[in-house]
Amino acid sequence: MGAGVTVNLENVWIKFGDFVAVREANVNIKGGDFFSFLGPSGCGKTTILRAVSGFLDPSEGRVLIGGKDMAGIGPNKRPTALIFQNLALFPLMKIWENITFSMEVAGASAGDRRKRADELLDMIALSGQGDKFPSELSGGQKQRVAIARALCAEPDVLLLDEPLSALDLKLRQHMRTELREIQQRVGISFIYITHDQGEALTMSDSVAVMRAGIIDQIAGGHEIYDHPATPFVASFVGENNVFRGKLQSVNGNEAVIRTNRSGDLLAQITPTAVGKMKAGDDAMMFVRPEALALGEASPDSKTTISANVLNEEFEGNSYSVFLEGDGGKQIKMSLPNLGQDRESSKGSSLALHYDASTAVVMPAGELASE
């Protein structure tokens, strides 16, 4: 297998007529990385992948693979292999022919192909099924065949376009671990596209979060979750409670935000905005549901929120409690299910406490639509 190879997007713009599908993308992917693009439907993820695999040329900027400019190099000459959103297995070919198609077009003999197919079938745990047709396989099996077909081409970079989206939850979780294992075994760079944040966070070394053609943040999963760079990232990745207001005071990397309903609240400024915010700016503060805990009501505390309970949902391992928040938004908190009977707190007022280090504040901006 080819060793991990770097992929760089330098100031890439992709336009369809007047419509800008990708705006000023700058991405550096290290060799052997598992890199994910995460974003809502239609934000331009597939478009970026097609520019990397060579099906379309960027309107501006450069795509480099292994440091080499790919301009003018067709998809059949690039060291990439793409696993399509709909898999695109060849329906009229048997599984083993599908898997070794790249060898066939390179002129390999049927015997060699058969041998290689058997090896790969072993790897994807489909031994002995090589003579079936794609229509005779289950969704997860097709998935694995598509992976084997791409790996058979011995690419330096494997591109995966939401390959798990068609699978049911159980199988999806299983395939996630399997994909990650395969990636570690073959050691090549994976570029993975998904709109499922769980998928992106569990599998990737790095995640790029996209919004309508713009890359908002590129960082590791933890960083993205704990220190979102923009309100969009904060609200798109995981669940988050948002508090809007104006900055009251800034002190190093901490700031106090004045909200309408919940008074002054203390939070950390997200690392990318440190030094760029001053008192009086429109700002947003985010606290995750699991960072909220029940506490003592104290009007002076800058890390306590008082709110009325609107609703309560039992979710097995936890309770979700919905409280009345700012501007019609609800505040959500989750309480662990500790086994004992809980009295419903519906209708009562609760004081919620959080640790200032778990709350982030950043300049106000667009939120992910729910």
Add this chain to the structure above:
Amino acid sequence: MSPKVISRLALGAYLLIFFGYLLGPLVVMSLTAFNSSGFPSVSPWACFTFEWFDVLFKDQRILNGIKNSIIIGIGTVIVSIAIGLSAALVLTQVWPKLRTTYYTIIIAPILIPGVVLGISTIVFWDRVSRLLGPSTDALFHNGIFLTILGQSTFIASYAMLIFVARLARFDPGLTEAALDLGATHTQAFRKILLPFMRPAIASAAVLAFLASFENYNTTTFTFGNYPTLTIELAQKVRYGINPSISSLAFIIVVLTVFGALAFEAYRRNTGNKERAKEGKAAPKSGGILPGFLRGNPAAVVLVLLCFTVITAVGTAQSYSPEQCKMDVRAAKQLEIDLRIEALEEKRRLRELGKTHEGPDIFGTPEVESEDKAPSSSGAFGDVFKDLEQGD
């Protein structure tokens, strides 16, 4: 009777009439091929015979026409498929924006009368030949060349319609996948798109061949020295036809049924296999039948039809209707004799009446008219018709 039964009866009657209307002419025509009577007819039935097949296979003009039709048919298939496929590819893949305009242009030949296509074909190629000089004359005035091109103008459009329908279901992602795996554009076309198009190419080829084989309107202007079967048949009709044409029609009907059954049998067979693969048991219709016949009525009928044809051809070698023909001839002779006798008898009677009754001139016409009436519509009436037809 309940209304339900009545409506069912009405439906049955309707279907009977419908299929009678559809298939009746074919059945009657096929029967005439086996009647020894010299004009294609079913009644009166003279003798069961295979002689018209002999006549057919000895008719050089018909045979030559069939040969030309087949050559032109194959040429038309090749040209139409090539043009139709490339047109369909351009329509769906290359210029999707010009689609409607392009579509109208390509589809126009279907709407233009075949006669116009025929005339324009000779006029056009005549011009081309003049432009390019006399050395090209032989080709551009060659009947086979002109007929293939003339027919292909509209048959290619039919082929294109079939291809466009198939291409609409093609996932262009498959071509991209092939390219992504290192295939060249040619390889992607040959290994991915072409296999996908194969069933459509097969049906377009059959359709193109049949359309070419039965074409008259266009061919009549372009055939030159190479008359096709339809041209020969049309010319034959002018000089009067005999049942060898029926025997040709019968052969074509049998071949068609054969082809349809073979296709159906193949389809069922693959269908059964697929069902077996999916773990569902193939339907069992006969335990003693070999595997490919099981659950496949079309295959069973096909095998029976083969047997029938083989036996029929076998008996045709030895069967001779000479005895029957002689009998018929004798019967005819007898009828003629009887007829002549009757006429003579009448004349004698008349003469007798004249001599016996003498002046009674009013009685004679009455006797004559009484005598004549049965002879025109009764047992002897048909003899004359037969004699006329037999000539």
